[in-house]
Amino acid sequence: MANFYTDNKDLQYHLSHPLMKRIIELKERNFADAKLYDYAPQDTEDALDSYRRVLDIVGEVCGEVIAANAESVDHEGPRVVNDHVEYASGTVKNIEALIEAGLGGMTLPRKYDGLNMPVTCFAMANEMVARADAGFENIWGLQDCAETINEFASEEIKMKFLPRVSAGETCAMDLTEPDAGSDLGAVMLKATWDEEGQTWRLNGCKRFITNGDGDISLVLARTEEGTKDARGLSMLIYDKRDGGVKVRRIENKLGIKGSPTCELVFNNAPATLVGDRKMGLIKYVMSLMNAARLGISAQSTGLCEAAYREALKYAQEREQFGKPIIKFAAVSEMLKNMEAKTIASRALLYETARFVDIYKQLNHISHDRSLESEERQEMKFYNRLADGFTPLAKMFASEYANEVAYDSIQIHGGSGYMKDYACERLYRDARIMNIYEGTTQLQVVAAINHVTKGTYLEQIMRYEEEATSEATKPMFDKLVELRKLYESVVERVESMDKEAAGYKDFHARRLVEIAGYIIMSHIMLRQAREMESDYLNPTKIFVKYAIKKITEAASYIEASEGSDVELFKA
Amino acid sequence: MKKVTKIVVLAKQVPDTRNVGKDAMTAEGTVNRAALAAIFNPEDLNALEMALQMKDRIEGATVEVLTMGPQRAADIIREAMFRGADGGYLLSGREFAGSDTLATSYALSCALRKINPDIIVAGRQAIDGDTAQVGPQVAEKLGLPQVTYAEELVAINDTEITIKRRLERGSEVVVSPLPALITVNSSAKECRPRNAKRVMKFKYALATSEMAVAEDKAKAFIEERPYLHIVEFAAADVNPDPEQLGLSGSPTKVKKIENVVFQAKEAKTLTADDADINALMVELIASHTLG
Numbered sequence: 001m002a003n004f005y006t007d008n009k010d011l012q013y014h015l016s017h018p019l020m021k022r023i024i025e026l027k028e029r030n031f032a033d034a035k036l037y038d039y040a041p042q043d044t045e046d047a048l049d050s051y052r053r054v055l056d057i058v059g060e061v062c063g064e065v066i067a068a069n070a071e072s073v074d075h076e077g078p079r080v081v082n083d084h085v086e087y088a089s090g091t092v093k094n095i096e097a098l099i100e101a102g103l104g105g106m107t108l109p110r111k112y113d114g115l116n117m118p119v120t121c122f123a124m125a126n127e128m129v130a131r132a133d134a135g136f137e138n139i140w141g142l143q144d145c146a147e148t149i150n151e152f153a154s155e156e157i158k159m160k161f162l163p164r165v166s167a168g169e170t171c172a173m174d175l176t177e178p179d180a181g182s183d184l185g186a187v188m189l190k191a192t193w194d195e196e197g198q199t200w201r202l203n204g205c206k207r208f209i210t211n212g213d214g215d216i217s218l219v220l221a222r223t224e225e226g227t228k229d230a231r232g233l234s235m236l237i238y239d240k241r242d243g244g245v246k247v248r249r250i251e252n253k254l255g256i257k258g259s260p261t262c263e264l265v266f267n268n269a270p271a272t273l274v275g276d277r278k279m280g281l282i283k284y285v286m287s288l289m290n291a292a293r294l295g296i297s298a299q300s301t302g303l304c305e306a307a308y309r310e311a312l313k314y315a316q317e318r319e320q321f322g323k324p325i326i327k328f329a330a331v332s333e334m335l336k337n338m339e340a341k342t343i344a345s346r347a348l349l350y351e352t353a354r355f356v357d358i359y360k361q362l363n364h365i366s367h368d369r370s371l372e373s374e375e376r377q378e379m380k381f382y383n384r385l386a387d388g389f390t391p392l393a394k395m396f397a398s399e400y401a402n403e404v405a406y407d408s409i410q411i412h413g414g415s416g417y418m419k420d421y422a423c424e425r426l427y428r429d430a431r432i433m434n435i436y437e438g439t440t441q442l443q444v445v446a447a448i449n450h451v452t453k454g455t456y457l458e459q460i461m462r463y464e465e466e467a468t469s470e471a472t473k474p475m476f477d478k479l480v481e482l483r484k485l486y487e488s489v490v491e492r493v494e495s496m497d498k499e500a501a502g503y504k505d506f507h508a509r510r511l512v513e514i515a516g517y518i519i520m521s522h523i524m525l526r527q528a529r530e531m532e533s534d535y536l537n538p539t540k541i542f543v544k545y546a547i548k549k550i551t552e553a554a555s556y557i558e559a560s561e562g563s564d565v566e567l568f569k570a
Numbered sequence: 571m572k573k574v575t576k577i578v579v580l581a582k583q584v585p586d587t588r589n590v591g592k593d594a595m596t597a598e599g600t601v602n603r604a605a606l607a608a609i610f611n612p613e614d615l616n617a618l619e620m621a622l623q624m625k626d627r628i629e630g631a632t633v634e635v636l637t638m639g640p641q642r643a644a645d646i647i648r649e650a651m652f653r654g655a656d657g658g659y660l661l662s663g664r665e666f667a668g669s670d671t672l673a674t675s676y677a678l679s680c681a682l683r684k685i686n687p688d689i690i691v692a693g694r695q696a697i698d699g700d701t702a703q704v705g706p707q708v709a710e711k712l713g714l715p716q717v718t719y720a721e722e723l724v725a726i727n728d729t730e731i732t733i734k735r736r737l738e739r740g741s742e743v744v745v746s747p748l749p750a751l752i753t754v755n756s757s758a759k760e761c762r763p764r765n766a767k768r769v770m771k772f773k774y775a776l777a778t779s780e781m782a783v784a785e786d787k788a789k790a791f792i793e794e795r796p797y798l799h800i801v802e803f804a805a806a807d808v809n810p811d812p813e814q815l816g817l818s819g820s821p822t823k824v825k826k827i828e829n830v831v832f833q834a835k836e837a838k839t840l841t842a843d844d845a846d847i848n849a850l851m852v853e854l855i856a857s858h859t860l861g
Contacts, residue, residue, distance in 0.1 A: 038795070039770035053773060054766045061763055102766040115766055 002067065004128040005059025008305070009534060010343060011124050013527065014350040015051060023118045023354065024048065026361035037110045051121050057101050058125045065097040066132035073133060073258035074425050083246035085213035085260045094136050098168060105166030107147055112162035119147075119291075119360065120353040123298040127346070130302030134429040135256035137302065139211050141295040145171035145218050148288045149237070151363070152275040161216050161237065169215035173288055174238070174264065176208045182442060184220065184281055185230035189266060191221035200236055200273055202244070202266040210436075212262025213247050215240050218288065219271060220280050233280040236271035244269025255428030290387070292437045293394040294356060297349045300397035300433045304342040307401070307408035307426045311335060314412050314421070331411060338404045340542035343535070345397040347523040348516075352389040359383040385459060388450035391443035392516045398434035405430040441509070447516075448508040451490060456515040457483075463522035469529045471536055475543045479521055482550050486514050489557045500562030507560065510553040517546040573728050574748060577633045578659075578685055579621045580678060580692035580705065581614035581650065583643040587697050588612075588855070610646045613693030615653075615761035617754040621691040622654045622762065623723050624731075632656040636685065638666055638677055644777040647800050651772040652764040658800050659685065660777045665805040665815045671699070673819035675707030680808035682712060689731070690751040694719060702753070709751035716751045717744055721758045778802035 005011055024047045033040035041047035069090030076088035087095070098104070106122045108114025122143075130137035146165040150158060165171065180186040189204035202221055206212070217238040224232035238245060244267055251261040275284060312335055315326035325331045359382035362375055371379065405427040409416035416423045434440045450456050460483050468476040490511060497504040521543050528539035585606035587594075594602055618635070625631045635650040635658035637643050647658030661681050669677065682690065690709075695702035702718075709716035721736040724743060732745045736755050774791060777800040781789055792798045805815060813819060840846045854860040 039767045041770070042791075049773070050770045053769045057764045057766055057769065065763075097763060100765065101763040102768070115770075 001060065002063030003056065003059040004062040004067075004131055005055045005124075007059075007063075008128075010346050011055065011127070012052075013531060013534070014120070014346070015048070015055070015124070017350070017354065019354045019358070020048065020118075020120070023120065023357045023361065026358065026365065027116060027118055029365070033110050033116070040110060040116070051117060054103075054106075054115065054117065055121060055124055055128075058103060058128050061097050061101050061103070062128040062132040066094050066129060066136055069094055070133035070136070070258075071422070071425070073135065075257075077257045078250055078260040080247050080250055083248075085211075085247055085250065085262065087260070088258055091136060091139065091258050094133070095139070095168065095170070098140065104143065104168040105146060105162065106143065108150060108162055108166055112150070112158060113166035114162070115166075118353075118357045119294070120350060120357050123294060123349060123353045126295055126298035127302040127305070127349070130299040131306045132302075133258060134299055134303050134306075134426070134433075135258035137295075137299045138256060138259040139170055139214075141292075141299065142171040142173065142211055142214065144291040144295055145173055145216065145288065147291055148218060148235075148284060149274065151287060151360075152235070152284050153237075157237065157272060157274065161239075164216065170211055172209055172211045172214035172217040173292070174206045174209050174212065174217050174219040175285060176206060178205070178207050181208075182439070184285065185233070186228075187220050187222060187233055187281070189219065189221040190225075191219075191223045191234065191236055191271065192225075193223075194270075197270065199270040202236065202238065202269040202271050204266055205248070206262075206264040206266070208251065209262045209264055210259055212260065212264045213240065213245075217245075218274070218284075219266075220285055221271070223273075223277050223280075230281040231278055233282075233285075234277045235274040235280040235284040237274055238266075238269055238271045242270045253432075255425070255431055289437065290356075290390050293390050293443075294349075294353060296433055296437045297345075297352070297390075297393040297397040300394075300401035300430070301342065301345045301349050303401040303426055303430050303433065304338070304345055304397070304404045307405040307423060307430070308335070308338045308342050310421065310423045310426065311338060311408040311411040314415075314423075318413075325411070334407050334411060336538075336541050337545060338407055340538045340545065341400045341404055343527075343538050344520045344524055344542050345393075345400045347527060348389070348393045348396055348520050351523050352386065352393040355382045355386040355389055359386050384455055388447070388455035388459070389519075391438075391446040392512070392519065394437065395434070395440050395443035395447070395512070396516055396520065398430075399440060401430040401433050444509045444512050447512040448504070451508075451511045451515055452494065452504075456519060457487065457490075460486075460515070460518055460522065463519070463526075466522075466526060467529070468525075469532070471532060472525050472528050472539070475521070475525055475528075475540065478543065478547065479518055479525070482514075482518055482547065485550065485554050486511075486518060489514065489554050493557060496562055500565050502565040503560075503562055506565050506568065507557050510557055514550050514553050517550050521546045572688070573630070574624075574628050574688040574726070575631055576685070576687040577621045577624055577631055577689045577691065578682065578687035579614065579618050579633060579635045579650065579655070580690060580708065581618065581635050581637045581646055582611045582693075582696045582698075583608050583637065583639050583646045584611045584696050584698040585609075587860075608642065608645065610649055611693055611696045611698075613695060613697075613754060613756050614646075615693070616756055616758040617691045617693045617752075618650055618653060618655065619759050619761040620720065620723050620752065620754050621689070623759075624689060624691075624726055625654075627723075627726055628728075634658050634685070634687075636661065636678065636681055638662070638669075638674060638681075641777065641779050644780055644800055644802075647777070648772060648775050649764070651775060652769045653762055654765065654768065657797065660779075660800055660802045661808070662777075662779065662802060663805045665810075665812065668817035668820060669815070670820035670822035671701050671703040671707060672821060673815055673817075675704045675711060676814045676819060677805075677808070677810065678704070679708050679711035680810045681803055682708065684803070684808050688749050690714070690749075692751065692753050694753045694755050705751060705753035712751070714749055714751045715746045716753070717746050718753045720752045720754045772798065774798055775800055 024044050034042050073088045073090040079086045105114035106117050110116050126141050129140050191200045194201045219236045219238050222232050223234040246265045248263040248265050315331050318325050359379050362379035408423040412423050493504050493507050524539040524542050527535040586609045621633045625633045633655045635647050635655050638661040644660050692705040717733045719735045720733045722734040724732040730747050734743050736757050775798040
């Protein structure tokens, strides 16, 4: 019996992080639900125990059902039948299993039939689902949309839609259009108020919509006639039961083939406004995108795990020159680096998820009562960290997913290039991860502000206040040195930027990467300190890799003239 | 016309003989139970699923699990509750030790007389004994019609049940009056997974003897929530003839145990290291020689 939770000690480690206690406190609010719901926890231990048990179910469904269907789903893919999506048969089975296991609405409050679990646990579930089948993770992970509805919609809308998500209905977020991709302010899908029908009506088309034929769709549309920018856009819910949207085609993609990427035609489709008009992109989509980016970090980490395990298994079984190829230094070094990247990617993912949990939950509480000033401080503090860490987590995890999948094929040699092994599917699936929900280049745009505003530096200084152990001390000292290097290159870039406009943009990715490597190394160091036998060696390996990457980026910056900005202009 | 309300699944906790490692046998040649995980007998899970399908189709019906075994067998009742069962009965006591299939079916039938179900569903056989006798024997003792080798629940109403049976050379569809006993094959639908809310709801369920040694807090918790109490029957609770229980009620005697020596046509050389032995185990399990 394969179980993707019980076979992964990292997930169990992260679930026992000390911040989980605070998260549970905020999530359960004095355990008031215990009197109302027979499945609500009585205390912190009880809640943690329930999380473990639910993740254990997710792990089993992933290991036994979803992973087993992944190959056939990749081959079969979804189809358009009578203007609607028909999933691959394996996808249908996956959805059935998740519904039977009651895993819809994982983070939603119990009054909407949800499981009221933290974002951190939802990310763990996402990671496991992606390890089983990255394409299916898109369909499953879109329950994020329900979180946005929960955050911004009226009680009436929540009561109408959220219990349906808890019961297993799927969601979609309809943002992209042919002329509005990264630049969502250019969205043109038209929403007009129908006085007679007392509803909004949607007309126009959307493109590249993941699970576009889902039961409940959040649609970004232009409610303000005559406007051309983000300020004219609002968020609406389209209910598939109402009809009015046709699937024109499903894209033929390189990977994640089980996930239907749809072109949609809206023809007078009725829709309900969420929250306030004109806040669609400015407020709601930004929140949705942050959640989705965390989702992609989880998806990418799950893919790293799958690709690493495939490579490890092959390297142990495949013999050449009279011994398993894992015994060759060139192969084992690759494997060790893959493992370290996977653990680091996961470390950053759950550090970020914990920050998100605390601030999101305080935000929910603030809708019910005014926060104490300490709580307000806490919310602000974690909000800033979550905003800073989310693009880092998305960027590193998705780049690592590609690197680990690439190396996984390399370890398989010629066989890895054939369709016979899972690594080729993983490689194709990984390729979208550093593209969608904001390319790596766009994550850098979000992250560079936190370089200049000092979010990363402040957090690195906090990590430096944590205790060290004898075994981690040499790495810790090195990281302190590297932090000083980071400060000096940031200073250089900022001062050069005044002379050569565009210099900061030119080096933005390098600066963000340096910050990210120091941060990931510190989180790994903490793991190595707490569980030396499990994490000391992967941490040593990761820190070596980080030093190489940091010094490479720093030396590039140090040798870079202001004239480079012109040199690289196309 | 009596309405179907009570469905009981007969289930057994068994050592996981499908995942045998090198510690599976003791030096004396007996099964090393400590090294084998105790699991829900696989075909009993198929039986549970079929029972739950009956419940899905009959409004107001309940599914409960009856198991005979030591205290820890309550684990499989909890697991059944996580997957959809409403509750269960643990039949436990020293008197039952050493039961063969005759004594087991006698003990179960005594408990079933007390429970008085409308339908009994059981797995075809258990992976530790492979006899496939207990289900049919229970039906005989209770004077019920039986449908064996069930693969699919075709239809059910308050008076009769229609079942597709999987036979060696095909299948057949039979209709049986109710009450009846059904034994279910592994080719039937796999059991539904544990359900998140049910796991959270039922995780603290305890059988009577487990409650006796639990902390006061846990006891108080269960007293507030009667659905968390797993009914436990001792021998005396089911009014048996003591002579027919356990060893004294078991005519089966193991005369001799022989080690089977395979006559290998192809020789294979193994070294004495753990990796080779494990690889052999994996190979034998894969070829269904073991397990």
